[in-house]
Amino acid sequence: MIDHPTSQVNEDSLRINQVRIAPTFAEAFDMKATRIVITAADPYWALQAGQAISGFGTSVIDCKIEIDIESILSPEETPDGRPGVAILAFAMSGGDLEKQIVKRAGQCVLTCPSSALFNGIVASEHDDAKTFALGKTLRFFGDGNQISKLTKGTRYWRIPVMDGEFICQHDGARVGGIGGGNFLLLGSDFAAVSAASRAAVDAIAMMPDVITPFPGGVVRSGSKVGSKYPALIASTNDAYCPTLRGIVDSELSQQDNVVLEIVLDGLSFDAIAAATKAGIHAACDLAGGKGLNAISAGNYGGKLGRHHFHLHQLLA
Amino acid sequence: MTHWILNRKSNEAVQIDARNLTRRRLREQLESGAGQIMLHADGAPVLLDELFDVQLQPSAVDRIEVHGHLQGVDALASYHDQGEFLIHGDTGNHVAAGLQGGRVVVHGSVGDSLGGPAPGAKAGMVGGVIQVDGSAGDYCGHRMRRGLIQVNQNVGRNLAASMIAGTLLVQGELDGPSIAVGMRRGTIVLTRPLEALNQPSLAQHLAARLSTAVSFDAGFLNLMEFTVERAPIERLIRSPLRRWRADRSVGGLGEVIFPANDPV
Numbered sequence: 001m002i003d004h005p006t007s008q009v010n011e012d013s014l015r016i017n018q019v020r021i022a023p024t025f026a027e028a029f030d031m032k033a034t035r036i037v038i039t040a041a042d043p044y045w046a047l048q049a050g051q052a053i054s055g056f057g058t059s060v061i062d063c064k065i066e067i068d069i070e071s072i073l074s075p076e077e078t079p080d081g082r083p084g085v086a087i088l089a090f091a092m093s094g095g096d097l098e099k100q101i102v103k104r105a106g107q108c109v110l111t112c113p114s115s116a117l118f119n120g121i122v123a124s125e126h127d128d129a130k131t132f133a134l135g136k137t138l139r140f141f142g143d144g145n146q147i148s149k150l151t152k153g154t155r156y157w158r159i160p161v162m163d164g165e166f167i168c169q170h171d172g173a174r175v176g177g178i179g180g181g182n183f184l185l186l187g188s189d190f191a192a193v194s195a196a197s198r199a200a201v202d203a204i205a206m207m208p209d210v211i212t213p214f215p216g217g218v219v220r221s222g223s224k225v226g227s228k229y230p231a232l233i234a235s236t237n238d239a240y241c242p243t244l245r246g247i248v249d250s251e252l253s254q255q256d257n258v259v260l261e262i263v264l265d266g267l268s269f270d271a272i273a274a275a276t277k278a279g280i281h282a283a284c285d286l287a288g289g290k291g292l293n294a295i296s297a298g299n300y301g302g303k304l305g306r307h308h309f310h311l312h313q314l315l316a
Numbered sequence: 317m318t319h320w321i322l323n324r325k326s327n328e329a330v331q332i333d334a335r336n337l338t339r340r341r342l343r344e345q346l347e348s349g350a351g352q353i354m355l356h357a358d359g360a361p362v363l364l365d366e367l368f369d370v371q372l373q374p375s376a377v378d379r380i381e382v383h384g385h386l387q388g389v390d391a392l393a394s395y396h397d398q399g400e401f402l403i404h405g406d407t408g409n410h411v412a413a414g415l416q417g418g419r420v421v422v423h424g425s426v427g428d429s430l431g432g433p434a435p436g437a438k439a440g441m442v443g444g445v446i447q448v449d450g451s452a453g454d455y456c457g458h459r460m461r462r463g464l465i466q467v468n469q470n471v472g473r474n475l476a477a478s479m480i481a482g483t484l485l486v487q488g489e490l491d492g493p494s495i496a497v498g499m500r501r502g503t504i505v506l507t508r509p510l511e512a513l514n515q516p517s518l519a520q521h522l523a524a525r526l527s528t529a530v531s532f533d534a535g536f537l538n539l540m541e542f543t544v545e546r547a548p549i550e551r552l553i554r555s556p557l558r559r560w561r562a563d564r565s566v567g568g569l570g571e572v573i574f575p576a577n578d579p580v
Binding site: 079080081082116145147148149150151152154156158164167 | 462464481483501503532533535536538539540541569571
């Protein structure tokens with residue numbers, strides 16, 4: 001248990017370790033989510049497959065999926081008793097999610113030496129769970145030599161590949177999720193905000209049911225909806241660009257020269273709330289009074305997403 | 317749910333055809349007052365309660381338990397579909413014929429055609445799990461289409477003959493030359509090396525029907541739920557394995573997985 005510096009609960013002046021917490025909220029959206037489990041002969045190959053399938057998966061804006069490694073799994077935690085990784089993925093529709101997962105599994109997991117692929121969602125624990133084809137589609141790579149095995153009510157496919165067999169569960173499962181939880185770290189210099197953001201991501205990495213899909217969990221090109229260019233659906237979040245202070249309606253003070261954002265996707269409101277809280281506390285613990293000035297969050301006035309994470313309510 | 321406990325009334329050496337003794341018929345009899353289940357003894361129709369004492373108890377799952385002198389009783393657990401069918405003692409042929417689901421456990425040995433077609437039928441078991449603590453006779457898994465058979469001890473001739481799919485685990489000895497005749501698909505797992513491989517003439521005989529034995533990593537066995545003692549299977553997974561594809565003489569893509577007993 002880590003003792004965090006005491007929060008001051010005054011709405012207008014909530015601070016954690018001298019870091020001002022803005023009286024605002026993060027606005028997040030309903031998404032479709034899945035968890036898959038990748039195992040391999042050793043942790044190296046499991047991680048390689050996990051990293052490959054989660055490449056180019058930072059934002060649905062252009063990747064069509066937000067995907068990242070949720071956790072590293074010990075052999076005791078995986079279906080086949082080998083080391084593995086759990087991957088969480090989110091998309092705006094079930095169709096997008098299924099299409100992306102199968103394509104990525106085919107190119108990034110099936111191809112990885114010694115890998116195997118399993119569903120990571122217990123469908124019976126979710127009222128809204130729906131199955132989708134995983135091995136059911138990938139099996140055709142076996143060109144007729146694939147073998148099906150049904151055990152404990154679950155079907156697996158054994159697909160011959162050049163290092164033996166690729167084992168893949170017949171179905172994955174998707175459930176409702178939430179994407180776009182976020183908080184912004186405002187600071188005086190890059191070193192301080194970078195260190196704070198990394199501390200936050202490290203803390204969030206320990207939390208279940210959430211991912212931070214951007215590079216290293218952090219995004220420096222936060223976006224607003226729309227653009228002066230009609231073809232673009234998003235453009236730079238000018239209110240938080242320090243170089244635009246003085247020419248746009250900025251949200252930054254004169255001391256805020258660097259802003260980094262952490263975006264969180266999760267399987268539930270509570271998971272994102274807990275991770276947001278842990279991340280902010282970790283950042284403030286590390287860099288409060290050392291260049292991290294404030295924590296804020298991105299929203300659209302509450303008009304677009306139905307999930308609102310009010311920072312003061314989370315942290316008070 | 318109901319637990320039916322049946323005790324054979326006598327040790328009389330008659331041949332009983334028990335294929336009508338199914339969970340479905342027992343339940344129909346219980347719920348709708350359907351007439352007595354009719355079995356056949358030495359070819360003559362006999363009511364169930366003339367051969368067995370039947371007791372009922374409440375249970376979490378439908379369970380049928382059969383005790384007594386069962387060596388002349390054929391086709392027990394035929395077409396069993398859900399819940400458990402427990403057989404205490406050695407029993408006759410066609411156990412779990414045409415099995416559809418659920419679990420059949422035999423605390424003893426069984427005769428021929430375990431999990432195969434019922435007499436006069438074409439299809440073997442299409443689902444479910446069979447566990448035999450003792451041995452099984454000839455034609456174990458004949459025309460088996462789906463499900464799992466586990467035999468803790470030996471099996472007879474023609475193991476997995478014309479097998480279509482499913483999994484067969486044998487922990488004891490078997491008749492090597494007649495293995496997997498006409499096997500189309502499915503998996504046979506042997507936890508002991510095949511002695512036949514040490515006899516050049518038999519190995520040559522097998523080579524006409526089986527592919528070359530190749531080194532094989534049976535990682536999928538980690539996923540399988542075997543209900544028999546797990547230790548021999550764990551040892552098997554950790555040891556060097558070989559795999560045949562069978563029966564090549566009919567274009568079959570079945571597999572026989574067994575511990576390496578080099579040279580192969």
